[in-house]
Amino acid sequence: MNLVEIEPGLAVLFADQPPSDIDLIPFQMLSAQAHRDLTDKLAIASGVGNFAAQGSQGAIAAQGLVRLAPETLKALKLAQPMTSGGWNLGSLVSSNGKIAASVRWVPATGAQSATMLAALGPAAALLALQIQLASISRRIDENIQLTRDVLQALHEDQWTTLLGLYETTMRAVREAQLAGAVNDHIFAAIATREADLRKQRHLFTSLVRSHIQALDTDAKGRRAYLQRNIEQIVADTHGMLMAEGSWYRSQVLRAGNISRDESNAVENERFLAELVSETQRDHSQAMDDAARLLGDLERQCRLFAELPGERSLPFTSKRRSIGDAVVMAEALAERVAALRNQAHTQPAPLNPSLVVFKETAPDEVLRILRWALPAGGSLLAIADVNLDRLVGENAYIGVTPERFFISAQTAVRKQGMIEREFDLADVRYVRFREREKQGPLLDIITTDENIKLTFDDWAAKGEGLSEARRFGNLLEAAMNLPESERRTDPLLSAESSFEDNWSTNELEVAR
Template sequence: MVSPHSASDNDNENGPGVSLVEIEPGVAVVMGDRPLEALGLPAEFDCEVSPFQLMPPGDIQNLADKISLATGGLNLAAQGVHGVVSARGLVRLAPETMKAMKSGLQPLTSGGKNLGVLVGKGGKIAHQIRWVPATGAAATNVLAALGSAAVTLALQSQLASVSKKLDKNLKETQSIAHTIYGDRWYDLMGLYKNAMRAFREAQDLGVVNQHTFSLVAADLSNLEGKRGSFRDNLRRHVAALNTDQKQQLDYIRENSNQILADVQAVLVAEETWRCFHLLRTAHISCDTTMDPALKEKQLAHMVEQVKREYAQSMDEVSRITLELERMCSLIAILPGKRSISFFGSNNTRNDGEVARMAATLAKTVSEMRNRVHAIPEKPEPKVKALRRNVPDDVLVLLQYLLPEDEPLLALAEATCYGEVFSGSDVYLGITLTQFFVADKDKMSQEGIIDKMYPLADVRYVRFQEQGSPMLEMFTKTDNLSLLFNWWAASGPKLADVRRIRDLFATVMNIPEEEYRDDSLFAEAHQAFAAAKTGMKELPRKSRHSAG
């Protein structure tokens, strides 16, 4: 792994022999004086170093020269004992490594580069490394020098890594999409396999000539139609899930198979589309008859379009797969195991099995995006106002019911009265930006939180301690009365309830747009003051005239 190194550059008399120069977050060009097989990059780099298979040798040396010039020669980073600066290939940082770097890894810097070491098996230092991250002045110089080549290289590295993950996922679960789509799935897979065949042929040749590119050129219009159709299907699922929790759960139970199939179809279509454009950019790069300035302009336009559209599509895929995983996991832990409709109303699967399939797909999408697959953690509220300890099954349910990435700050139980509740026993919870009120039975049996309110909607809080404590809350839309039973009337439990009150009192507010400025009060105050002044002056005038 890349580790901070506290020693000086002189620890290694020859200096670091390897440098990683990021061309975008997570994708780096490997520079060094050692051959690829001697680099020994560890597992944290996601996959082995891949050579520049779609670049002519002259372009590879030109790439190395540009990087060396843009980074000030990399000092000792890539020269080593032979004094040769070479671009060895591409490597992808694993998402766990990127996360560690973002969460506080601060390598020692030297000469504007981060200094670290490569750790081999058993923690033994293999050799030093310099890392030029995709931020700062050095990275800006590199990207400016490389132009469109930087994004083209990133596409090559990503496609090589992603295709392996996608192929593995398809082997495990493509029967879903095949059952749903039939011949349409075979057509889509034909386009995908043809694009991958052309890509691997180009890798072997080192260039994309007209013969290789012609393998996929005729497929584009067909691919664009399928790509648009499957993305529309996905957006319909997103719209259908933009409802209350009961409707969401019902929709997932009836349509989980269709969502799984549509996600897979979009993934295959997007990777096929991205592979096509990578081949096209490499084909243009290999065209020696084009004007260099025009070539650079066309390549810059293409790679920017691919990067933007692919990111947008994968954002949509990521949202729906994470939601599917969350909802299927919730269904699987609700009491009374249910079967989920699969491949039509006459075929069902155990809800736990569907939840595992959804989790596998969500993990695959995260890996394809080179991101850590975040699994919701069971919440641990800091403030608890409950008669007894927090039931573990309640926390497990909240693990999937709470907004993503929002900690549960407080949890209480009370009897609620108001427009929505009429004497219901409820759980009251506070997250970072919201609070919820959930009927105990409905949440435990059906996985439903009745009401979620933004904390910004809390207008006023009133607390009464006589007898059983009562917390009254006035929000933008509802008035709630929360009665805490006898167990909260004194001692530590009363202190817990007071803490709940304090949390709500901390956030209560009236937004500026709800304030009004009616002039009647000002006019009335002025008239009253004038009348009061006149009444005081009148007796003085009367006494003066009477004298």
């Protein structure tokens, strides 16, 4: 058997007969001629056809699509598969986790995948259609009751329309799968709802994007906006997923209906390719927007859960516990991740390699920073310092692979807020100065600021001083002066030229 990955996570299975223990997604809703054309071109473009012609596999055909789990994709990034003759070697695993078959497979990597899809020509649109159908058949919308109740309460005027579109498109998909085609009778129910489908999609997409725009501000503004609008964000995002899913299904069904028109196949080729491409592009953008908004929402809800103070958030009808908010945000985020065939991940607990404290970094601070840092951020080092102000204030300074931040300790502990962040690329000069009987000084000069920090007396000697010195060295390693900021002056050049000439004349006199 041979797997040819078409896009990350989805591959075409070639075999003399379909395996019984594999969750195979058969090619659906294509005419016999379209199916043969797609299979032939896939086999030739991927090289499977040549392999079969050599007699190694006998009669070989495209049996359908196999979806690689997000966990499998993650593992493939961390481990190097065995290879033979340019093909990766691996195994197919059945639903109960047992190895069902050994396979050769080609990953969807860069130019190789693009070249193969280009070789398919018009058949590429049919393949893309099959990929979309696979997404629908394997990602049937599940009711998330908690968020669905919020949606129904806040968008009561839109609820019946949303639910009607959802049920109509889902029924059409099931009927098309049973019939093996999107015939005119099946598609008629979708065609009459075109205006409603687009209206609902535009409405909820615009609501989600307005939230994203409102969150494009500083940490304090994001926190305040999310705290005031958490229920609205949940409702709008759930509504967007329902509206987007209904529109997406309708477009795929439309493409399936067009591909069935073999009498006008030549005229429909370009139109079908454009329809499939546009649907993929718009749907991917919508899912990216939803994932971005839900990522911010989930991180902020989890941050609220770590902070002292109130244990509930304002909702329209009543206050809800922060635990409820976390459950809602996580459920929606997991759903979007599944629709994108990606694993829903959370940042790992922070474990900085360098900790400059009198004793150790407080656990609650690291738990708060886990959610306060930008998504995917790791913490290399953190230190307990003082801001050099008229009235001194305790602060934390932390270093990530791309930035460093400084924030008053009360802002972090009570509000979960990082007050100031700087790109490491903006560090121009760092000076670490030891002081007798006092903690060291740390000066950081960036493109826009001169920052002065001090360490407490415990860092004046011994292990404390050694760790503080290493923290300064870490920042010193980031110092740089870009060529664009370098300057020259003719006075310095003239002085250098004068000294060179004077030395030459003096040498001649001596001779």
